[in-house]
Amino acid sequence: MVNKRLIISSLLSLVFLLTAFVSSAQVSVESGKQLFKANCAQCHNRNMKDNLTGPALGGISERWSGREELLYSWIRNTQSVIASGDPYAVDLYNTWNKVLMNPFPNLTDDEIGSILAYIDAVHNGTEGGNAAAAAGAVAVVEQPKTNYTLIYSVLAILLALIALILARIVGNLDHMNKVAAGDSEAPRPSIREILTSKSVIAFVIFALIVLGGYTTVNNAISFGRQQNYQPEQPIKFSHATHAGVNKIDCQYCHDGARRSKQSVIPSANTCMNCHKAIKKGSTYGTAELTKIFASVGYDPTTDTYIENYDQMATEDIEAIYKKWIADNYIADKELASLDAKGEKAVKDQWNNLVNSLTSEHDPKIGGPIEWNRIHNLPDHVYFNHSQHVTVGKLDCQQCHGKVQEMEVVKQYATLSMGWCINCHRQTEVKFMDNDYYKSYEKYHQELASGKREKVTVEDIGGTECQKCHY
Numbered sequence: 001m002v003n004k005r006l007i008i009s010s011l012l013s014l015v016f017l018l019t020a021f022v023s024s025a026q027v028s029v030e031s032g033k034q035l036f037k038a039n040c041a042q043c044h045n046r047n048m049k050d051n052l053t054g055p056a057l058g059g060i061s062e063r064w065s066g067r068e069e070l071l072y073s074w075i076r077n078t079q080s081v082i083a084s085g086d087p088y089a090v091d092l093y094n095t096w097n098k099v100l101m102n103p104f105p106n107l108t109d110d111e112i113g114s115i116l117a118y119i120d121a122v123h124n125g126t127e128g129g130n131a132a133a134a135a136g137a138v139a140v141v142e143q144p145k146t147n148y149t150l151i152y153s154v155l156a157i158l159l160a161l162i163a164l165i166l167a168r169i170v171g172n173l174d175h176m177n178k179v180a181a182g183d184s185e186a187p188r189p190s191i192r193e194i195l196t197s198k199s200v201i202a203f204v205i206f207a208l209i210v211l212g213g214y215t216t217v218n219n220a221i222s223f224g225r226q227q228n229y230q231p232e233q234p235i236k237f238s239h240a241t242h243a244g245v246n247k248i249d250c251q252y253c254h255d256g257a258r259r260s261k262q263s264v265i266p267s268a269n270t271c272m273n274c275h276k277a278i279k280k281g282s283t284y285g286t287a288e289l290t291k292i293f294a295s296v297g298y299d300p301t302t303d304t305y306i307e308n309y310d311q312m313a314t315e316d317i318e319a320i321y322k323k324w325i326a327d328n329y330i331a332d333k334e335l336a337s338l339d340a341k342g343e344k345a346v347k348d349q350w351n352n353l354v355n356s357l358t359s360e361h362d363p364k365i366g367g368p369i370e371w372n373r374i375h376n377l378p379d380h381v382y383f384n385h386s387q388h389v390t391v392g393k394l395d396c397q398q399c400h401g402k403v404q405e406m407e408v409v410k411q412y413a414t415l416s417m418g419w420c421i422n423c424h425r426q427t428e429v430k431f432m433d434n435d436y437y438k439s440y441e442k443y444h445q446e447l448a449s450g451k452r453e454k455v456t457v458e459d460i461g462g463t464e465c466q467k468c469h470y
């Protein structure tokens with residue numbers, strides 16, 4: 001009896017472990033792209049072939065081939081790899097003027113794998129480009145996922161079958177033993193009896209609890225991750241400077257919030273309303289603002305929009321902006337001539353500029369600024385800004401926090417379903433003086449007769465599933 005239980009539970013444990021494997025996250029180029037943008041792009045060029053603050057990462061898999069584990073450690077904690085005295089690492093560090101890379105201790109193996117897959121995809125030209133090539137890249141990297149899932153599933157089913165068969169055999173042997181011992185009436189155990197035996201039921205309950213706990217914790221972590229999400233942006237645009245110090249109204253830039261579903265990120269033309277005049281900043285000099293000019297094709301030296309900008313050769317564009325940067329770099333630093341350091345500074349600024357705007361459009365410069373999106377509800381949720389801002393008369397800060405104090409925007413709320421529902425339960429709608437609610441006659445009467453003190457968003461249907469879900 002003891003043996004039988006032991007065999008069944010250990011086999012079932014294996015089945016359970018394998019299913020857990022199947023459901024775990026996997027490597028993908030798309031998430032690698034997001035992670036790269038958020039963590040690495042400020043130092044490593046997104047085209048993977050030019051140097052920036054750090055070396056071009058194209059071909060990184062070949063450079064570290066056979067030493068993948070060390071590469072992962074390098075990305076998590078560069079300093080410790082250099083300290084270990086690894087000659088390649090020490091050499092690299094010295095070549096790059098001992099600039100230390102940020103440590104990324106929180107990146108998981110899958111996340112680093114995704115970043116590396118993205119780097120390879122860009123390097124091999126299978127990312128972005130044409131759709132077929134991009135699909136190819138994804139297919140290449142995601143192949144192991146489908147394969148493993150299949151293998152694990154088949155294994156899991158096989159093991160479950162073996163567990164059953166063994167249980168059956170053990171049961172039969174048990175039965176024969178009893179018959180041999182003279183108990184000819186002893187019943188043969190049926191499959192059903194095995195499936196409903198105490199040990200199997202106990203195991204299933206145990207497995208469900210563990211699996212439930214695992215997913216709950218996982219979800220809690222993923223909520224936590226999205227909240228406070230604060231990616232670097234391609235331009236050092238500061239809400240503290242604009243909405244805080246200079247008191248520019250949120251809706252001057254996000255004018256969608258009042259009248260539509262989306263708040264909308266302003267286009268570079270909105271920036272130009274002011275930055276045609278403010279061409280040099282007090283913090284970064286020419287470095288950051290030139291990116292706006294290069295995005296829309298504005299020549300700040302002559303104060304004109306460049307004709308046929310999108311058909312211009314890269315060298316000509318480069319000449320225009322390098323001149324602007326160089327002229328002002330001299331003015332900024334009161335340098336008489338471009339010394340070696342000055343030339344390097346101009347080059348650095350240019351590289352930084354190209355990195356934040358082109359990458360995807362190489363070799364073109366123009367095109368919209370590619371801001372990194374921060375808030376992002378899943379597709380099955382419907383959220384409408386004007387409903388909240390214009391009808392509900394809520395302040396932006398109730399959902400987004402003190403954006404006017406943020407240098408770099410971060411996600412203030414969890415954006416979980418509970419967050420929406422809680423506010424809908426608690427918030428009283430400004431009912432009386434709002435034309436939008438004219439049709440709710442019953443509530444108006446109840447309010448007038450004193451039968452009802454207040455109307456919450458929940459009362460007008462704000463917790464009905466179909467209001468928020470497509």
Ligand code: HEC
Pocket residue numbers: 036039040041042043044053054055056057060063074075078092093094096097098099100101102104115
């Ligand atoms: C603050 C700037 C900075 C950031 C951010 C940064 N790196 Fe680096 N990285 C460097 C520098 C500088 C080097 C060159 C070695 C040195 O000086 O430490 C380097 C080297 C590397 C190398 C080795 C290159 C080679 O040729 O072998 C890899 C791999 C790498 N970085 C990956 C990453 C990844 C992945 C990220 C994002 C998760 C990242 N880096 C973020 C600055 C940075």
Ligand code: HEC
Pocket residue numbers: 233237239242243248249250251252253254265266371372373374375376396397400403404408409
């Ligand atoms: C001068 C224009 C400007 C003003 C004024 C401004 N913003 Fe923004 N806002 C931007 C730009 C550009 C971005 C995209 C870059 C970024 O995230 O910093 C942005 C991003 C955001 C985001 C994140 C969007 C995302 O990706 O999820 C929020 C939230 C936001 N703004 C809220 C506000 C609030 C609230 C105010 C007023 C206190 C405000 N903004 C004022 C230009 C502006």
Ligand code: HEC
Pocket residue numbers: 235236237238241242246248266267268270271272273274275278280281282283284285286288289292
């Ligand atoms: C309503 C006017 C206005 C608009 C619109 C505006 N800015 Fe500004 N911006 C300013 C002012 C004022 C400053 C402060 C200048 C200073 O510090 O010297 C500034 C500073 C900056 C700086 C810092 C420059 C430095 O080196 O100190 C950046 C970067 C910048 N803006 C980017 C943008 C971007 C990107 C947009 C469009 C999304 C934008 N601005 C829209 C008025 C504006």
Ligand code: HEC
Pocket residue numbers: 250251254257258261262263264265375376377383385388389394395396397398399400415
């Ligand atoms: C009731 C809460 C709430 C209020 C009030 C609110 N927002 Fe949002 N905001 C959100 C949510 C939720 C998202 C994510 C929407 C999505 O992913 O579809 C968002 C997204 C954004 C974005 C990213 C672009 C977009 O539209 O998806 C910007 C910019 C933004 N909000 C600015 C503002 C500004 C400016 C105000 C004030 C005028 C404001 N928000 C008021 C909840 C709110």
Ligand code: HEC
Pocket residue numbers: 377381382383384387388391392394398399415416419420421423424427428429457460461462467468
């Ligand atoms: C800070 C409080 C607050 C938060 C957070 C909030 N809402 Fe609302 N919501 C309101 C208010 C107030 C109204 C009432 C405006 C109105 O009458 O439509 C409203 C109305 C709505 C409506 C229209 C309801 C109806 O019956 O007409 C929808 C849909 C909605 N919200 C979706 C969402 C979603 C989705 C989220 C989360 C992503 C969310 N809300 C988060 C306060 C909030």
Ligand code: HEC
Pocket residue numbers: 377378381415416417420421424462463464465466467468469
């Ligand atoms: C006020 C808006 C709102 C209402 C009402 C609402 N939901 Fe949601 N729901 C959300 C948001 C926002 C999310 C996304 C949460 C996230 O991404 O974590 C969500 C996610 C979900 C999910 C996916 C699981 C998850 O956590 O991502 C399910 C299932 C769901 N809702 C079912 C329902 C059902 C059933 C109802 C009606 C009883 C309902 N919702 C009512 C806003 C709402």
